[in-house]
Amino acid sequence: MGVMRIGHASLKVMDMDAAIKHYENVLGLKTTMKDKAGNVYLKCWDEWDKYSLILTPSDQAGLNHVAYKVEKDSDLDDLQKKIEAWGIKTAVLPEGTLPSTGRMLQFHLPSGHEMRLYAMKEYVGTEVGTTNPDPWPDGLKGSGVHWLDHLLLMCEMNPEAGINTVADNTRFMTEALNFFLTEQVVVGPGGTIQAATWMARTTTPHDIAFVGGAKSGLHHIAFFLDSWNDVLKSADVMAKNKTKIDVAPTRHGITRGETIYFFDPSGNRNETFAGLGYLAQRDRPVTTWTEDQLWNGIFYHTGEAVPSFTDVYT
Amino acid sequence: MSIFDTRPKFAIHVAQTDETFPCAGNESLLAGMVRLGRKGIPVGCVNGGCGVCKVRILEGQIKPLGPISRAHVTLDEEAKGYTLACRVAPQTSVQLEVAGKLEKPFSKGRAGSATVRPSIHQQ
Numbered sequence: 001m002g003v004m005r006i007g008h009a010s011l012k013v014m015d016m017d018a019a020i021k022h023y024e025n026v027l028g029l030k031t032t033m034k035d036k037a038g039n040v041y042l043k044c045w046d047e048w049d050k051y052s053l054i055l056t057p058s059d060q061a062g063l064n065h066v067a068y069k070v071e072k073d074s075d076l077d078d079l080q081k082k083i084e085a086w087g088i089k090t091a092v093l094p095e096g097t098l099p100s101t102g103r104m105l106q107f108h109l110p111s112g113h114e115m116r117l118y119a120m121k122e123y124v125g126t127e128v129g130t131t132n133p134d135p136w137p138d139g140l141k142g143s144g145v146h147w148l149d150h151l152l153l154m155c156e157m158n159p160e161a162g163i164n165t166v167a168d169n170t171r172f173m174t175e176a177l178n179f180f181l182t183e184q185v186v187v188g189p190g191g192t193i194q195a196a197t198w199m200a201r202t203t204t205p206h207d208i209a210f211v212g213g214a215k216s217g218l219h220h221i222a223f224f225l226d227s228w229n230d231v232l233k234s235a236d237v238m239a240k241n242k243t244k245i246d247v248a249p250t251r252h253g254i255t256r257g258e259t260i261y262f263f264d265p266s267g268n269r270n271e272t273f274a275g276l277g278y279l280a281q282r283d284r285p286v287t288t289w290t291e292d293q294l295w296n297g298i299f300y301h302t303g304e305a306v307p308s309f310t311d312v313y314t
Numbered sequence: 315m316s317i318f319d320t321r322p323k324f325a326i327h328v329a330q331t332d333e334t335f336p337c338a339g340n341e342s343l344l345a346g347m348v349r350l351g352r353k354g355i356p357v358g359c360v361n362g363g364c365g366v367c368k369v370r371i372l373e374g375q376i377k378p379l380g381p382i383s384r385a386h387v388t389l390d391e392e393a394k395g396y397t398l399a400c401r402v403a404p405q406t407s408v409q410l411e412v413a414g415k416l417e418k419p420f421s422k423g424r425a426g427s428a429t430v431r432p433s434i435h436q437q
Binding site: 062268312313314 | 356357359361362363380381383384
């Protein structure tokens with residue numbers, strides 16, 4: 001089957017105590033493990049593998065790597081061949097490179113971001129279990145997010161210099177990893193420049209997204225909530241915790257998500273969102289957003305440009 | 315000065331535009347700067363990570379509010395007075411230069427709301 005879904009994101013944080021407090025109290029993740037190097041591993045209540053977020057102590061913010069889980073160990077060998085044939089070098093990191101995690105296939109996207117694939121991570125179960133489960137567990141903190149859902153990578157783009165790593169990444173993800181395109185933003189004369197794309201392996205509108213920027217970086221990591229009311233409550237939690245909200249609750253045209261954007265204490269952008277939009281399928285026609293309607297795609301209600309949303313990232 | 319904000323303020327002077335804005339000792343220079351009403355002042359993550367609010371402190375005392383990203387302010391730069399406006403609060407009046415992405419919004423003359431006597435602009 002190949003890639004199943006996003007597995008984890010590894011983030012750099014500048015104040016570990018503040019970061020743990022944020023991801024536990026505002027998002028509602030729980031710490032499952034700490035290693036000798038000072039890295040902290042967390043998971044959401046509805047996830048069954050040991051962790052979906054790694055926080056690493058650093059003197060700056062940003063993404064270390066993002067990892068996707070594949071179905072079978074042999075998928076790693078198959079995908080290694082495909083990735084190398086596409087023209088990207090890979091390395092195999094042995095089991096135990098990350099605790100509770102099997103061997104990982106490591107490579108860099110055309111945009112420069114580090115991506116890893118793995119087949120095995122220690123199973124610990126969701127907080128409601130698998131036999132006659134309740135719909136949600138008691139004792140959830142903060143927003144009580146269900147799972148890490150996707151991330152958005154800012155990708156270097158400079159059309160005048162012929163650089164468009166959004167388009168390069170999109171082609172790579174399609175040809176080597178068998179993702180499919182669900183939505184795209186096209187700009188420039190005749191809409192010939194692919195400036196942003198949303199891609200899936202699951203049946204949700206995006207498991208990863210790429211947006212063009214001056215340099216590559218992390219735009220946000222996103223966590224799933226059940227409903228619009230949970231999004232509102234999540235904003236209440238942020239107000240209580242004095243979390244810096246970037247974009248108050250609204251809806252995206254793109255993916256139809258109901259959303260809030262905010263920053264962790266190191267300035268890494270987070271999203272909590274509800275609404276899986278539509279059933280994403282390989283034969284569903286691709287949705288295209290044009291340059292003149294781009295901001296309706298981003299913030300559907302106002303349609304107004306918020307430059308900090310596209311210019312600010314880590 | 316708003317009647318809803320009675321905190322004592324320090325005067326913060328921006329070298330490039332000769333503007334002055336008030337800033338309390340328990341708020342960031344960026345929070346005060348936003349009150350200039352100047353279009354395009356980039357308020358990003360306000361947590362020291364994104365680097366859009368870079369300034370250089372020329373004179374005055376500041377107090378750190380949290381860590382700043384070394385991807386945006388190197389140790390060498392910090393020694394020369396550079397920091398991020400979202401992560402420092404004034405303890406005295408301050409003279410600063412805007413830097414990096416903050417330079418652009420300050421490149422178009424003085425902000426109307428911060429100008430006490432518009433005629434000064436003509437001199």
